[in-house]
Amino acid sequence: MNPLKVALLGCGTVGGAVLRLVAEQAADLTARVGRPVEIAGVAVRRPDRHPEVPAHLLTTDALGLVTRDDVDLVVEVIGGIEPARSLILAAIEAGKSVVSANKALLAEDGVALHAAAAKAGVDLYYEASVAGAIPLLRPLRESLAGDQIRRVVGIVNGTTNYILSRMAETGAGFSEALAEATELGYAEADPTADVDGFDAAAKGAILASLAFHSAVTAADVHREGIASVTATDVARAAEIGCTVKLLAICERVPGEEGESVAVRVHPAMIPTSHPLAAVGGAFNAVFVEAEAAGQLMFYGQGAGGEPTASAVLGDLVAVARNRVAGAAGAGPSAYADLPARPIAETPTRYHVSLDVADVPGVLATVATEFARHEVSIATVRQDGHGDAATLVIVTHSAPDAALSATIAALREVPAVRGVTSVLRVEGLS
């Protein structure tokens, strides 16, 4: 039997694990695909740094490798926008099916890449790009293709979840928890993509595109990271039976001019009874709410070489089977074409903690600012008295712009000595 030949682009954390698993599982892969699956070449930047790869497979000419006549399938695990995009496009144009783990690229340019794949009649699969090992994109794309998904909410970044979990467990501040995550190898040398929410925003865009059959890019996602989450925020959350998580929230929102899609990534307090609150350490979990299916939860390892390689290999088997069958799978559709809704119009709830002077009328003054901006208060609690009084307010749902304007106004109220904690709240009834 003629083997199917695979070009592997990149041999780092994920690529190294893919290479090893393809060799270890050769017999099973042959049986599952119907033809042997063989690595044809491995493109790297520095061949001298890869003693684990048979020398005859190594090349620095990634473009030459993906366009080679004997290559059938391409696995891109380089990451970043370029040269990954050009290499994937060249592979597609040369008639190769592609498996990628690259959320940044798919979230920026998914539409063009899918169009190229459809035109060439090849597959483009990327299960590993969101929530690592967890089967999530295929369920959205295939298993739930007959249902109407209303909402996808998840913890999709392991590094930030580890940091927030440690802050909750130890009372540590953000910098201390980040230092620990770096030391343990969870956070990268430059943790910006994780900490500032770029990684989660890219994943949110991919999830929303598939869930709502619309073209959502990273630029459509409202993004806030966790660098401003303080030990006080985490302590305040605990006081109201909540914990702080970085959430990616994708919603289909009704409106007077039709439905739209709201996608946001931000830290939020969620009740400790919420299933996502129990997701600790570097794990990921995603909730999907669909009309007929109801609530579904996906949980597992969202990062790491082997878990991510598991998802890459699953895609590799899928595209290889299609190749053996002489077909390409159906690509995702964007027929619904729902517009992205700005965060300002998106309804959210807030938890606000204020240091106030405990003088007659302070509560009324604070309440007036909420009322003036048409933000309804759900609960108010006062702790302490005299100079050290704290007001803790949880609002009902209101447009984000109204909540932001309320906070800005409160900062100008003389009796408000400081706004000590402002966080969104999700999942409270």
Ligand SMILES: NC(=O)c1ccc[n+]([C@@H]2O[C@H](COP(=O)([O-])OP(=O)(O)OC[C@H]3O[C@@H](n4cnc5c(N)ncnc54)[C@H](O)[C@@H]3O)[C@@H](O)[C@H]2O)c1
């Ligand atoms: N590591 C994870 O846990 C994880 C999880 C999910 C998705 N991903 C995604 O998988 C991809 C790879 O991640 P990683 O953690 O393996 O990264 P990595 O940095 O460990 O590996 C990338 C490799 O690609 C090589 N490379 C860069 N430019 C190249 C080029 N032009 N030609 C050939 N090789 C080149 C680098 O030298 C490096 O060895 C990224 O898109 C990442 O977002 C990673």
Ligand SMILES: N[C@@H](CCO)C(=O)O
């Ligand atoms: N840096 C990412 C890797 C997985 O995409 C995370 O921490 O979740």
Ligand code: NA
């Ligand atoms: Na996945």
